[in-house]
Amino acid sequence: MxxxxxxxxxxxxxxxxxxxxxxxxxxxxxxxxxxxxxxxxxxxxxxxxxxxxxxxxxxxxxxxxxxxxxxxxxxxxxxxxYLAAIADNCPFPAAELEAKQLHVTYYSAPPGEDRFAGLDPAAFLPEEFRLGDRALYLYAPDGLGRSKLAVELSRSRFNKGLIATTRNWNTVLKLVEMTGS
CATH class of the missing domain: 3.30.70.1280 (SP0830-like domains)
Incomplete structure (x- = not known):
């Protein structure tokens, strides 16, 4: 099993x-x-x-x-x-951040970098995102509720044809723990 x-x-x-x-x-x-x-x-x-x-x-x-x-x-x-690999491969210094600052959006399939080609990352600094394996990592220093980048990334043009669901870093780690026991 x-x-x-x-x-x-x-x-x-x-x-x-x-x-x-x-x-x-x-x-x-x-x-x-x-x-x-x-x-x-x-x-x-x-x-x-x-x-x-x-x-x-x-x-x-x-x-x-x-x-x-x-x-x-x-x-x-x-x-x-998969869940453990997502946590292990985080491109941001997760151990140094508050859990509310780091989120993962899990996708039903790889989103492809081309979806994000028209997005100017510099316009959202200090917020940042990185793509992973069927996932997107979001660093939002003021939390998800205040994140302009999160709002932009939730627009349908970035997620069209995909299921996308986001979890905070505490939940990411808890799911690794729960599925590993």
Missing amino acids: TTYAALLRGINVGGSRKLPMADLRTLMEGLGHGDVRTYLQSGQAVFASDDGDEEFLAAQLARAVEERFGFTVDIVVRDHA
């Missing part, structure tokens, strides 16, 4: 698309997944599965959420090795 993290985009935010974590755990167990655990209320679940197809697992869970809760949700599923 492989341990995965399911990253659900945009649930339990602002009173809409409510999905209680206990119900999510029950739903995932009903799909045959083992050792299901959730983290926080913002859409992270860790589970074990014999199925090695992350896209299938994400689509299966998305269908089940829609059938059970009546709304669609974008989901990215990644295994422990």
Whole structure:
């Protein structure tokens, strides 16, 4: 069995698309997944599965959420090795930064550097971003809520055709820990 993290985009935010974590755990167990655990209320679940197809697992869970809760949700599923590599390969000095300053956007597929060609990084300094393996690292010294670069990067032209979901550095590390145990 492989341990995965399911990253659900945009649930339990602002009173809409409510999905209680206990119900999510029950739903995932009903799909045959083992050792299901959730983290926080913002859409992270860790589970074990014999199925090695992350896209299938994400689509299966998305269908089940829609059938059970009546709304669609974008989901990215990644295994422990991938999550650990994302944390290990951070291009910013993560150990020296506050967790609120560093974020990772996980993509359903590689976004490609060409998507960001028209973006002038100098216009957003001291904020910065770097691309990784199906991920984007964002350094926002004043936090995500005040980040002009985060707002720009969330525009559809940068994410068209992809599922994109962002987590702060504390959550990135917690998911590595949870999928590794």
